[in-house]
Amino acid sequence: MLERYGHGGDLRTASEVFGRSAESFDDFSSNMNPLGPPPSIRNVLAGYLEHIHAYPDPASRALKKTLANRHGIPENAILVGNGAAEIIDLAVRAIRPGITALAMPCFDEYGDAVRKLGGEIYPIPLDAAKAFELGEAEIGAAIERSGADLYMLGSPNNPTGRLVDSGLIYRLLDSGAYVVLDEAFLSFVPDEGKVTLVQAAVQHERFIVIRSMTKFYSVPGIRLGYAVGKPSTISRLRKLQVPWSVNSLAQQIGEAALMDAEFEARSRQWLVTERKWLTDELRRMDMQVTPSEANYLLLRLPESSRLRLSASQLQLEMGRRGVLIRDASRFQGLDHRYIRVAIKLREQNERLLLALSECLGAAKDGSGDSA
Incomplete structure (x- = not known):
């Protein structure tokens, strides 16, 4: 369980679980501005x-x-x-x-x-x-x-x-x-x-x-x-x-x-563009994306009888690929198919999508873990 202390962004626990250095992860479990800190x-x-x-x-x-x-x-x-x-x-x-x-x-x-x-x-x-x-x-x-x-x-x-x-x-x-x-x-x-x-x-x-x-x-x-x-x-x-x-x-x-007014303006402009792009790409993968005004997205895994993968299992599969996501099923009121991801820079977001595609594809093919 990566949310050992109830939050995302726990790189030390992730390092212990997956046997990788903390610096090697793309951390989408923590909702920080990827443009920061300001100069x-x-x-x-x-x-x-x-x-x-x-x-x-x-x-x-x-x-x-x-x-x-x-x-x-x-x-x-x-x-x-x-x-x-x-x-x-x-x-x-x-x-x-x-x-x-x-x-x-x-x-x-x-x-x-x-x-x-x-x-x-x-x-x-x-x-x-x-x-x-x-x-x-x-x-x-x-x-x-x-x-x-x-x-x-x-x-x-x-x-x-x-x-x-x-x-x-x-x-x-x-x-x-x-x-x-x-x-x-x-x-x-x-x-x-x-x-x-x-x-x-x-x-x-x-x-x-x-x-x-x-x-x-x-x-x-x-x-x-x-x-x-x-x-x-x-x-x-x-x-x-x-x-x-x-x-x-x-x-x-x-x-x-x-x-730092320039940093603030640049951050808000980045988010408006990148949030729409990432939302569109996730929906193309049949993810249910909750409309968001923040720098993170709440997702529900695709509805498919062939996809027998829970949020916690997906979190582990993604972590093995060096990408950390939040198991949102731990929030009261959400079921076992919800995850939360931060919005980051385009290159990082592309790696998120690639890892998600690999994990979901493996689950549909039957080569991943089943629930």
């Missing part, structure tokens, strides 16, 4: 030795100022954290919900954070026939039946890549519940400035928006994210955060990355 980060790394002797700023003030200017919000409405995972944990601890409603499938960390505090989960099942879109019917039913005091949603959702309509968020807030909206992948959306709800979060004490900087800027090794909310709400989260949660290198990298 500006190299300058930060080159000069960091001059700063490593000092404690980091415990309030990440320079980075918060940069973020505040970008979003047009007060600095005290922002909390910088050690990746989105820390912010999720802090938000749940601050709210302490009895019942949390989750639109499933979704990021496992949501439910894990709730269960650590003994909270209950109310699942809102997303329908594959509706391309996993969260709609008015699902939200209305949840408000009526769940008794949830917290709704935690991803926009774009992981693993589906679907955005959440802002009208649904406001309806949930009007119901009296808290809403935590995870916008970790929203930076990949071309008009994200118009779609993000960070400014709305500043105005509402029961609304928190979470952003990640590691995916878009391709720096997952440093762990960097932030929360936006009403200053009084952010203050509650800050009191629960351990001191020096965000190291000084992460703070400097965040500042530098946010200044």
Whole structure:
């Protein structure tokens, strides 16, 4: 099992399982921007030795100022954290919900954070026939039946890549519940400035928006994210955060990355083109591809009585060929035929398609493993 720790991108486990060096894999199980990190980060790394002797700023003030200017919000409405995972944990601890409603499938960390505090989960099942879109019917039913005091949603959702309509968020807030909206992948959306709800979060004490900087800027090794909310709400989260949660290198990298407008524009342009190309190619292989606004695609293996191959088996067959994919059947609400793949550069995407073609062809011919 490659998702030994519940996530993709575990190259050490992949190396142990397949007996290959970590560098030899094309990793489609991790959703990082293949154009990154931005060139500006190299300058930060080159000069960091001059700063490593000092404690980091415990309030990440320079980075918060940069973020505040970008979003047009007060600095005290922002909390910088050690990746989105820390912010999720802090938000749940601050709210302490009895019942949390989750639109499933979704990021496992949501439910894990709730269960650590003994909270209950109310699942809102997303329908594959509706391309996993969260709609008015699902939200209305949840408000009526769940008794949830917290709704935690991803926009774009992981693993589906679907955005959440802002009208649904406001309806949930009007119901009296808290809403935590995870916008970790929203930076990949071309008009994200118009779609993000960070400014709305500043105005509402029961609304928190979470952003990640590691995916878009391709720096997952440093762990960097932030929360936006009403200053009084952010203050509650800050009191629960351990001191020096965000190291000084992460703070400097965040500042530098946010200044690189050319990198941002190039990344969004790349994704629009490459996502359409890869989607079209996968559909030619009879894959069911969920429409996505993010830098990853949720796929269901072709419907064929001759193809007796599960997601976990395909993951192993692909790994033997040096290509890592996510076994999406591990997300609650998805069956054994779902996988998730990141979108990468054309040459890498072509290798993904070749490996998929080989594995699926072998399964149809009867030479691969059967379920």
